[in-house]
Amino acid sequence: MPEECSRREFLKYLLGWTAALFLEGCMGKPQPAPLTPTLSPTSTVPPTSTLTPTPKPSQTSTTLPPSAEIAIARGKDWEAITRAAVEAIGGMKAFVKPGDTVLLKPNICTAGRPPEYAATSHPVVVATVAKMCWEAGAKKVLLFDLPFSGTQEAAYKDSGIADAVKGLDVELLFASPRHYEKVPVSGRDLKEWTFLRQALEADVFINIPIAKHHSEAGLTLGMKNVMGVIQDRPFMHWNLHQRIADLNTVVHSHLVVVDATRILVAHGPQGGRLEDVRITDTVIASADVVAADALAATLFGRSWRDIGYIRIGAEMGLGLPEGRRLAEVVL
Amino acid sequence: MVWRRLRIFSQALFFALFLALGIRASQGFTGAPWNLFPRFDPLAAISASIGVKRLLWASFWGAALTLGLTLLLGRAFCGWVCPLGAFLDWTSRPIPRKRRSRGSYLFHASFFLLTFILALSLASKLWLLFLDPITIAQRTLVASLHPVLGWLLRAVGDALYPLRPLQGLVEFADKAWRWVGLLPQGGLRLYRFSLFFLAFLLLLALLNRLAPRFWCRALCPLGALLTLTGRFSPLVVKIDEEACTQCGLCADICPILPAGANRVDSRADCWRCADCIAFCPEKAISFAWAKPHCQPLTFSPSRRAFLGGLLGAGAALLIARSDALSRRNSPNIIRPPGAKVKLSLGKYDESEFLSRCIRCGLCWKVCPTNGLQPAGTEAGIESFWTPILIPRIGYCDYGCTACGEICPTGAIERLSLEEKRRRKIGLAYIDQKRCIPYSLHLPCTVCEEMCPVPDKAIVLEEREIEGKTLLFPKVLPERCIGCGICENKCPVPDEAAIRVYAPFVV
Numbered sequence: 001m002p003e004e005c006s007r008r009e010f011l012k013y014l015l016g017w018t019a020a021l022f023l024e025g026c027m028g029k030p031q032p033a034p035l036t037p038t039l040s041p042t043s044t045v046p047p048t049s050t051l052t053p054t055p056k057p058s059q060t061s062t063t064l065p066p067s068a069e070i071a072i073a074r075g076k077d078w079e080a081i082t083r084a085a086v087e088a089i090g091g092m093k094a095f096v097k098p099g100d101t102v103l104l105k106p107n108i109c110t111a112g113r114p115p116e117y118a119a120t121s122h123p124v125v126v127a128t129v130a131k132m133c134w135e136a137g138a139k140k141v142l143l144f145d146l147p148f149s150g151t152q153e154a155a156y157k158d159s160g161i162a163d164a165v166k167g168l169d170v171e172l173l174f175a176s177p178r179h180y181e182k183v184p185v186s187g188r189d190l191k192e193w194t195f196l197r198q199a200l201e202a203d204v205f206i207n208i209p210i211a212k213h214h215s216e217a218g219l220t221l222g223m224k225n226v227m228g229v230i231q232d233r234p235f236m237h238w239n240l241h242q243r244i245a246d247l248n249t250v251v252h253s254h255l256v257v258v259d260a261t262r263i264l265v266a267h268g269p270q271g272g273r274l275e276d277v278r279i280t281d282t283v284i285a286s287a288d289v290v291a292a293d294a295l296a297a298t299l300f301g302r303s304w305r306d307i308g309y310i311r312i313g314a315e316m317g318l319g320l321p322e323g324r325r326l327a328e329v330v331l
Numbered sequence: 332m333v334w335r336r337l338r339i340f341s342q343a344l345f346f347a348l349f350l351a352l353g354i355r356a357s358q359g360f361t362g363a364p365w366n367l368f369p370r371f372d373p374l375a376a377i378s379a380s381i382g383v384k385r386l387l388w389a390s391f392w393g394a395a396l397t398l399g400l401t402l403l404l405g406r407a408f409c410g411w412v413c414p415l416g417a418f419l420d421w422t423s424r425p426i427p428r429k430r431r432s433r434g435s436y437l438f439h440a441s442f443f444l445l446t447f448i449l450a451l452s453l454a455s456k457l458w459l460l461f462l463d464p465i466t467i468a469q470r471t472l473v474a475s476l477h478p479v480l481g482w483l484l485r486a487v488g489d490a491l492y493p494l495r496p497l498q499g500l501v502e503f504a505d506k507a508w509r510w511v512g513l514l515p516q517g518g519l520r521l522y523r524f525s526l527f528f529l530a531f532l533l534l535l536a537l538l539n540r541l542a543p544r545f546w547c548r549a550l551c552p553l554g555a556l557l558t559l560t561g562r563f564s565p566l567v568v569k570i571d572e573e574a575c576t577q578c579g580l581c582a583d584i585c586p587i588l589p590a591g592a593n594r595v596d597s598r599a600d601c602w603r604c605a606d607c608i609a610f611c612p613e614k615a616i617s618f619a620w621a622k623p624h625c626q627p628l629t630f631s632p633s634r635r636a637f638l639g640g641l642l643g644a645g646a647a648l649l650i651a652r653s654d655a656l657s658r659r660n661s662p663n664i665i666r667p668p669g670a671k672v673k674l675s676l677g678k679y680d681e682s683e684f685l686s687r688c689i690r691c692g693l694c695w696k697v698c699p700t701n702g703l704q705p706a707g708t709e710a711g712i713e714s715f716w717t718p719i720l721i722p723r724i725g726y727c728d729y730g731c732t733a734c735g736e737i738c739p740t741g742a743i744e745r746l747s748l749e750e751k752r753r754r755k756i757g758l759a760y761i762d763q764k765r766c767i768p769y770s771l772h773l774p775c776t777v778c779e780e781m782c783p784v785p786d787k788a789i790v791l792e793e794r795e796i797e798g799k800t801l802l803f804p805k806v807l808p809e810r811c812i813g814c815g816i817c818e819n820k821c822p823v824p825d826e827a828a829i830r831v832y833a834p835f836v837v
Contacts (some may be wrong), residue, residue: 111728148781
């Protein structure tokens with residue numbers, strides 16, 4: 001008898017555990033974020049100008065807000081111009097809904113460069129965006145960049161950003177291999193690449209690049225800034241411009257706030273010479289990364305047609321380099 | 332019982348302190364107190380001072396304190412403080428049931444090793460210092476134990492992370508490990524020869540089978556130094572003659588008493604473990620202060636050991652000189668910035684650096700990129716376990732001066748950030764046969780992009796090739812500081828297309 005009992009029990013357990021595993025499979029599993037942006041009024045503006053790119057399938061159904069689609073704000077008070085630029089395109093409430101998880105992606109490409117060297121996004125701009133997220137009712141504000149030189153800890157600290165967001169309850173993310181995920185890329189060159197999970201899963205991805213010179217890319221702006229949330233970056237350079245555009249098909253910047261309070265005009269991306277820094281007192285905001293980059297390029301006296309990844313981004317329909325309704329604010 | 336308990340508590344406390352300091356040092360904390368243990372090591376301090384032929388103040392006070400306490404308390408350092416001693420205590424059979432033979436010549440080896448090491452220091456060679464117990468413990472912790480723990484914690488986290496409800500817990504644990512230092516800043520740090528260091532530690536534990544703490548009593552050169560220093564210590568074990576029944580138990584459990592003795596007496600080798608006090612059935616033994624007198628030695632520094640040490644050192648010097656590497660520097664010796672090396676025409680003089688470096692491994696520990704690694708054979712036997720930068724593993728961070736701040740003997744100088752950024756530690760060379768633009772005619776400018784020198788030590792030249800306009804990187808030797816980030820980030824797999832070699836002056 002004992003043998004029979006144990007076999008029966010064995011089968012019972014087997015059945016039970018199978019059922020449990022099956023049920024576990026039915027529970028919410030981590031899902032990669034949809035490749036197309038979630039619908040929010042201004043992030044998916046349909047083309048209105050004469051310059052009409054092929055719209056993405058999901059971009060056709062929303063209504064146009066009465067505000068501008070891209071804003072450039074100038075002034076000495078960098079917190080004020082950051083606010084003004086975002087207000088001009090509908091305010092943070094247009095992008096961050098109550099309960100949203102927001103990922104801020106400043107450009108902190110290296111440790112060891114204080115903000116005045118214009119190698120990293122300015123802490124005032126970053127902190128202001130963080131504050132606005134909380135004001136819009138965000139549930140969680142995360143911040144991430146992975147420097148190519150120095151540790152993340154040192155980069156967050158040296159850039160002044162760790163101090164600036166202190167007390168704002170912003171969670172600084174630290175990268176570990178388990179936070180990355182290989183996902184398919186429907187790009188022209190890349191078929192798959194490894195991305196930071198939080199960048200794929202966050203409800204709102206706010207791209208806060210600093211506008212600066214870059215030896216190979218020409219300029220590094222919003223689209224290039226997405227390179228911070230991937231792995232294997234050196235391998236991007238084989239076909240840099242196309243690959244940058246391809247990354248932007250996966251990571252959609254719901255809001256781009258270009259920090260051009262001061263810009264680096266030579267020896268980028270790292271800089272290190274104050275002679276290469278120009279104070280430009282400017283912040284650009286848009287939900288269209290291509291439009292924001294194209295406008296930021298003009299600060300360097302360059303056209304978006306000269307910058308490979310912006311041109312390719314425009315060709316691929318990632319955004320409109322020209323023709324967005326522009327608001328100019330001078331404070 | 333109270334002395335023994337106190338001693339066990341003290342060992343645990345110092346061991347924990349040792350672990351905590353060593354592990355936290357990886358979190359960007361540098362300088363004192365993170366290098367406390369090597370600084371209190373008199374053998375390291377004396378060797379380095381003899382090596383450079385002058386008093387090294389960097390390690391003087393700690394060493395003086397240890398020696399002063401030893402004058403007063405005898406070899407108590409071994410029984411109460413030494414982290415390696417504690418480890419070997421815990422891996423020995425706690426109380427030996429039967430004494431083992433103690434007549435072997437091997438038991439006098441510690442004096443031989445001490446002579447050997449000090450004689451080599453006279454010739455400014457510190458390479459045998461890797462037998463110093465503090466550096467053994469420090470190196471093994473740095474290179475083997477800490478990385479293994481880190482791996483384990485990360486693997487557990489990785490295994491649990493896919494379970495959605497546990498993710499928060501895993502992230503929280505990660506934060507805690509990072510705060511403690513078990514997961515170092517900038518990711519896990521792994522070291523060459525880690526298995527060797529671990530094996531060496533296990534070998535020492537295995538030697539406990541010959542006799543409890545065999546290493547400490549028979550081999551440890553620091554132990555020999557402390558034995559000689561503590562010979563006149565007034566702290567002795569005293570037996571109450573009236574209470575003693577001559578049962579012989581104390582002689583049985585004493586780790587250092589010679590064969591044939593039937594009860595403990597005060598000896599210079601005694602590390603005041605207080606086992607005899609604790610286990611005497613008559614409670615007849617106690618610590619007492621006595622008039623300083625010359626205490627007997629169980630393992631005496633025989634003339635043979637002394638002469639053997641001198642001879643050994645001489646032979647070792649000759650053998651080291653016969654190494655081909657004494658003629659030419661290896662091209663792969665890139666020392667950390669601030670290392671006391673001299674650059675002159677075609678020559679790379681390391682004698683001061685090699686006579687100061689005690690091979691403790693703290694600089695490998697604090698290097699945030701993991702680029703500082705123990706040297707193996709590439710620099711000859713004289714450089715074993717000294718730090719070299721291996722750019723393919725990690726580069727010299729442009730914003731970091733940690734190695735100079737942690738170095739307990741000043742073998743690596745403390746540099747200000749500005750000085751460090753000007754210090755040439757190597758020179759980058761482009762291998763045009765492997766470099767992507769040169770060999771494949773494809774665009775790549777990673778090395779130029781990574782170069783941290785403000786006006787760039789790598790510049791790009793635009794040239795037309797096969798109808799394409801390409802940017803070709805070029806090194807400007809006068810600007811290159813040899814930090815190695817270009818080699819580290821070069822996307823060419825395995826051997827990079829741009830490599831850093833030892834610098835030279837023209």
